[in-house]
Amino acid sequence: xxxxxxxxxxxxxxxxxxxxxxxxxxxxxxxxxxxxxxxxxxxxxxxxxxxxxxxxxxxxxxxxxxxxxxxxxxxxxxxxxxxxxxxxxxxxxxxxxxxxxxxxxxxxxxxxxxxxxxxxxxxxxxxxxxxxxxxxxxxxxxxxxxxxxxxxxxxxxxxxxxxxxxxxxxxxxxxxxxxxxxxxxxxxxxxxxxxxxxxxxxxxxxxxxxxxxxxxxxxxxxxxxxxxxxxxxxx
Ligand code: ADP
Numbered sequence: 349x350x351x352x353x354x355x356x357x358x359x360x361x362x363x364x365x366x367x368x369x370x371x372x373x374x375x376x377x378x379x380x381x382x383x384x385x386x387x388x389x390x391x392x393x394x395x396x397x398x399x400x401x402x403x404x405x406x407x408x409x410x411x412x413x414x415x416x417x418x419x420x421x422x423x424x425x426x427x428x429x430x431x432x433x434x435x436x437x438x439x440x441x442x443x444x445x446x447x448x449x450x451x452x453x454x455x456x457x458x459x460x461x462x463x464x465x466x467x468x469x470x471x472x473x474x475x476x477x478x479x480x481x482x483x484x485x486x487x488x489x490x491x492x493x494x495x496x497x498x499x500x501x502x503x504x505x506x507x508x509x510x511x512x513x514x515x516x517x518x519x520x521x522x523x524x525x526x527x528x529x530x531x532x533x534x535x536x537x538x539x540x541x542x543x544x545x546x547x548x549x550x551x552x553x554x555x556x557x558x559x560x561x562x563x564x565x566x567x568x569x570x571x572x573x574x575x576x577x578x579x580x581x582x583x
Pocket of ligand 1: 394395396397399400401402403451452459460461462463477479484485487488489578579580
């Protein structure tokens with residue numbers, strides 16, 4: 349019915365009108381690789397560190413169940429796969445999205461999409477939220493705000509899955525290519541504050557081959573930041 353032309357992602361799609369969070373359901377289900385959980389609304393959508401992710405009807409709220417057989421250091425790169433997929437989906441709507449390291453997609457410096465990856469056993473859950481036809485929260489933005497019109501949500505969903513499927517194939521063959529593609533789309537050479545245990549400010553100069561943020565401090569010292577539970581703010 350969707351007529352998807354994908355080889356892994358979206359072989360099976362499980363739809364809910366409302367659920368707690370697509371990531372939570374994806375984590376709890378014993379399903380084949382590529383299964384997608386999608387919901388019109390999430391009652392308890394989450395960002396990182398249990399932050400709230402606002403998910404009203406009109407947005408794309410989905411999780412993909414992956415079971416990649418890759419080296420442990422390649423697992424965190426899956427977050428970029430999600431972000432690149434969203435940027436490519438936006439591109440097809442003529443919207444220029446950029447990646448804010450490590451897990452957001454911005455348009456005009458406002459968050460249009462957030463990615464949340466979680467690992468449970470052999471499963472990696474790739475959770476993606478995109479503001480499409482819904483009202484975005486303050487400081488966020490939706491596709492409908494950029495285009496001044498609503499778009500076909502099912503078409504956007506299909507485009508996203510087709511892009512993710514293509515990127516997943518690339519990732520399995522060459523995880524480093526995903527990092528390179530993400531680097532090209534990332535907002536870099538801007539002053540930032542990294543908030544984790546403490547706060548450090550500097551210039552986000554790039555990402556290394558493992559996807560770590562290369563931060564040049566005011567002192568000239570270069571630090572590499574792992575995308576654990578740190579948040580980035582533009583200054
Ligand atoms: P951060 O970007 O601060 O590191 P996360 O990536 O964990 O945080 O995303 C959660 C944050 O995103 C929330 O604290 C909130 O500020 C913001 N947010 C929540 N829902 C949405 C949404 N639908 N669109 C845009 N931003 C949102």
